[in-house]
Structure formats: C-alpha cells, structure tokens
Amino acid sequence: MTANTAEAQQRIIQQVLDDKRDMPGALLPILHAIQDALGHVPPDAVSGIAEALNLSRAEVHGVVSYYHHFHSEPVAGPLVQVCRAEACQAMGGEALWAHACSRTGKQGGHSLTLEPVYCLGLCATAPRTRQPGAPRMARLP
Ligand code: FES
Numbered sequence: 001m002t003a004n005t006a007e008a009q010q011r012i013i014q015q016v017l018d019d020k021r022d023m024p025g026a027l028l029p030i031l032h033a034i035q036d037a038l039g040h041v042p043p044d045a046v047s048g049i050a051e052a053l054n055l056s057r058a059e060v061h062g063v064v065s066y067y068h069h070f071h072s073e074p075v076a077g078p079l080v081q082v083c084r085a086e087a088c089q090a091m092g093g094e095a096l097w098a099h100a101c102s103r104t105g106k107q108g109g110h111s112l113t114l115e116p117v118y119c120l121g122l123c124a125t126a127p128r129t130r131q132p133g134a135p136r137m138a139r140l141p
Helices: 003-020 027-038 045-053 057-066 086-090 093-104
Strands: 079-083 113-117 128-130
Touching (some): 003 027, 086 093
C-alpha cells in the first residue's frame, strides 16, 4: 500500500467516524460504511473506531471477526458468497458449491473470491448465492 493510499484510507475512515459516531448503535453502521468504501475493514482502523465509540479494541475486533460480511483484508476481485447451510444443502447446495469451485478455480489464480457462508436468510428459495449487489437466485449446474 502506498502512502497516498494509506492516507486516502485514513481520510475515508475519519470521515465515516465523523459522520456516524453519534448515531445510536453506531458500530455496525460505521463498519458497514468502511467496508462499503474500502472493500474491507483494515485492522489498523480498529483502534480508531474503538476510541471514537468508547469501546475496547476487543469489542470492535469481535464484531468485525464475527460477521462474515466484514473482511479484514481486501478480497481479490468481486466477492461471490455461496450458502452452505442446511436449507441450501438440502436443495442442491453441495453441487452448486462444487460447480462454483470448478468454474472459478477456488484454489487461487482467479479474479474473484469465492466464499462459503452459512445462511443468507433466503432459505425459502434455496440454494442461494450472493454477489456484489442484491442477493439473487443461484443457477444449478
Ligand atoms: S440456508 Fe442458505 S440461505 Fe439459509
């Protein structure tokens, strides 16, 4: 990361903190805004967020690491999440995952990141994937 990129990231993070720190329950809106702006929540940002919200670094880190939506490192290319939880498994999720892995070269060298997730809250229309933008119906191979 160049100094300019690091400075730009810091400006974005500071702007988010200035805009949202006084909101009730500000932690999740702040993390979402940083994730949306940068594609991840840099580990360096955790202490500043904690200080702004009068939380411990452990509390902020705990939220970042608990929710699979948040990433501590940038992902390679577009992120494609494939649900691997029970309802999706019952409706062909394993075949969908295998197909996605075979098409994307999950083991590396591709321009997107394939990520297993455990329930997208869309079980009634399983199996599901989520790609950048709104959740949508997956196609089985
Ligand atoms: S189990 Fe896949 S969306 Fe809920």
